[in-house]
Amino acid sequence: MxxxxxxxxxxxxxxxxxxxxxxxxxxxxxxxxxxxxxxxxxxxxxxxxxxxxxxxxxxxxxxxxxxxxxxxxxxxxxxxxxxxxxxxxxxxxxxxxxxxxxxxxxxxxxxxxxxAVAFSPDDLVIIKGGPEERRRLLDQGAARVRPLGATERQEFERVLRQRTGLLKAASTSHRALATLDVWDESFARAGAVVVRNRLAVLDRLRPEVLRRYRSVSGQAGEVSVEYKASWLEPGTASAASEEGLRAALFDALAKARSRDLERGVSTVGPQRDDVEVLLEGADARLFASQGEQRTLALSLRMAERDLVAANRGEDPIxxxxxxxxxxxxxxxxxxxxxxxxxxxxxxxxxxxxxxxxxxxxxxxxxxxxxxxxx
Amino acid sequence: MLAGPVQDLVEELTRLPGIGPKTAQRLAFHILKVDTADARRLAGAIVGVKEKTRFCARCFNISTTELCGYCTADRRDPTLVCVVEEARDIEAVEKTGEFKGRYHVLGGAISPIDGVGPDDLRIAELLARIPSEGIAEIIVATNPNVEGEATGMYLARLISPLGVKITRIASGLPVGGDLEYADEVTLGRAFEGRREFPH
The missing domain is CATH 3.40.50.300 (P-loop containing nucleotide triphosphate hydrolases)
Structure with missing residues (x-):
């Protein structure tokens, strides 16, 4: 390329x-x-x-x-x-x-x-920054592997904005509430697609991150990346089907409804999820040294490159x-x-x-x- | 600086959708050049569309009479109703020649960020038509986007319990095209909406 x-x-x-x-x-x-x-x-x-x-x-x-x-x-x-x-x-x-x-x-x-895959000194935020940085890594990865991934995420963003708009309106008018069931259903459907795409990217990144980290650090450290969602049982994410994700998300929305209405925001869903980067089983954000964090950030980017290269059958720019x-x-x-x-x-x-x-x-x-x- | 009346016209034209300042100026100078009779006809048409049209009392299509042409036509099946967002969508459906029922114009789609809820649409009017016209099937032809789908789902929740059949138009592939050239979204939707061959 x-x-x-x-x-x-x-x-x-x-x-x-x-x-x-x-x-x-x-x-x-x-x-x-x-x-x-x-x-x-x-x-x-x-x-x-x-x-x-x-x-x-x-x-x-x-x-x-x-x-x-x-x-x-x-x-x-x-x-x-x-x-x-x-x-x-x-x-x-x-x-x-x-x-x-x-x-x-x-x-x-x-x-x-x-x-193109970009490497920048700011990549350290993937490890040290907020969850949005790590979500972006996955969402961009999904869009790179399949352009439709970007469209699917935009559709979710749109549903999220509509649902949030409804929650805000509901605080002043009770009749707005009548459509919340419908938006929950749309949210669960579009959200499940986004999470399915993220999990697919994560599954393919995982072995590459480990390989790159071991190579760059020169050590046989254990590195893993795991999806973290408050609405999923820990450890079940990678085995979940799109239908399973949709059902879990729909249930979680129902449970969160009163809280969501009170705060006027959607408190559960893909927009709140995170990816945990684990070094020797511990959260790298909290427990890794500055040097290890830099190596991990670099390894993640390199793994992203590897993912694109494997997907396209040629090197990205x-x-x-x-x-x-x-x-x-x-x-x-x-x-x-x-x-x-x-x-x-x-x-x-x-x-x-x-x-x-x-x-x-x-x-x-x-x-x-x-x-x-x- | 343009003369006052020309400036006024340019400003009015700029307020129209899809018309920027340059196009507005071109149109204004064109109107300056035409006969006074032509200009009067254009002005008359603009005023006429406001003064001589209203909503059909039944389906809310644009009409010059109490009921629109589709609602008064004998040959159309009154038990079949196609629900659309805007009156202009009726023309798109009519061009297919496939639909021989009546219409219902909602006047938009549910969109909380734009402050549009079910009560802002003509949903209560649609529900009222079901018993009075003996409607047997409602076909939802709202736009295939986030808001149109949500509106369709909302209608289905309201109408299914009434024992009336409610269907959604299919999303699919252009006829005569190759699968290879279909965009991914459309192809994906076409798979979702697949159907069995008739036995």
Whole structure:
């Protein structure tokens, strides 16, 4: 999988820029605040995942513009591909692959998408941050494996918003309550699909995380990732069918109803679930050292890469956002190994010096302009 | 700066759905150029649509008379009612030529975030029609989205206990297409809504 060209219009600090990429390692250098990370962010948006920094559309559109337009060409699945994205200031991104809207794409044509996996120093939040960071890892994974996963999650988000809207209205008008049964049913159905997708991703990530962790840490540690949902019996998640999940969620909503009405929010469901990263059986968030946490975060991202590679039958594009500065010698070595074995990598750094591997081209970014240099 | 009346027209046109400032300006200058008679006809049509139409007293379709054409037609089956969100949906169903019953326009779909509950839709009116018209089957043709499905489920909960058959139109594949080119959502829904071959 390869990105050959990228055009950015009104994206972040880029008014209008065109960049050509090569196979192998593309190094993007420049001082801070010139737009290096924005370039990686644009590629992440084109791979259908929005900002790897979790930014909203509003933040990605250049000041004074109504929309940002991105356009990339490359190859995926042995075919030429063109991806266009329009990010609206008001929120929402429209993505076209070979000029067909993603949500209208057939299963066979979605195999031709460009997929990127981003590594950033902020990845540590996967371990140290709140549950939403870990849910995002799974939801993004689900969307990467199957574009429909993103649509299914949006449908759940919509039902969640409607149910929450109803709970809020119910506090002032009792008649609004009449439809709560119906929304609970929709919620259970859409929520079960989201959780089923997450569990499927988790099952495939688990062995890869363990393998990567052992390799990077050089130790035979036991690492596992487990889905944690207040509405599921512990340990039953992985064996649950979609129907089973739906029934469990529906029951949990019924039990939570009075509390939900009192607080005006949905207190159970996929929007509250978490993923526990366990190191030697203990929650890594609380019990792992800073170094172990960094290794775990890196291993999770690498496992995500492995998942995409296995799913697509080819390497995804790797995006490394100033990651080397944060890593020690050993972890750096493993990352270098991964990059060397990959088809294409786009990495940012403040300087081009000291790269322990062959660089295909160096791009210099200065105030929203990109210059190529051999 | 445009002359006052032109500016007024541009502003009014901009308020129409799907019309931005540039299109509004183009339309306004077009209207400036046409005969006064043409302009009067356009203005008359706009006023006429407001003054000469009303809701059908039975199904809430747009009508010029007390009851709309579908409700008064002899050939249509009064025991079969198709429920739609908006009057414009009736035209879509009519184009198929497949449906020979009557209609009922809800006036939207249940959507708590927009403040639309069952009482804001013409659901009570639909329930009242069941005994008075001897309705035997209600076909729910709301939109296939989150709100349309919820509205359909709500109607089913109300109507099933009354002993009236309630059905949902199928989601499925375009006729004459290839499975390979179907988008995943539609194909998935088509599997969910599969049916047995008749014996």
């Amino acid at each position: 390869q990105l050959r060209s990228l055009r950015l219009t009104d994206f972040r600090n880029y008014a209008d820029a065109a960049v050509e990429f090569r196979p192998g390692l593309n190094l993007v250098v420049g001082r801070n605040g010139q737009g290096k990370t924005n370039l990686l962010e644009a590629i992440n948006v084109l791979s259908g995942l929005g900002s790897h920094r979790g930014a909203a559309g509003e933040a990605m559109v250049r000041q004074g513009a109504e929309r940002a337009v991105l356009s990339g060409t490359g190859s995926a699945g042995g075919r030429d591909v063109r991806v266009d994205a329009e990010v609206k200031r008001t929120g929402g991104t429209r993505l076209l692959v070979n000029r067909v809207a993603v949500e209208r794409m057939s299963a066979s044509s979605s195999a031709g998408m460009l997929v 790797l995006l490394l956002d100033d990651i080397f500065s944060e890593l020690d010698e050993v972890r750096r070595g493993h990352l270098v190994e991964m990059v060397a074995a990959s088809g294409q990598t786009i990495a940012t750094a403040t300087s081009g010096a000291g790269w322990p591997m062959a660089v295909s081209q160096t791009l210099t970014v200065e105030a929203g302009r990109v210059l190529a240099r051999e």
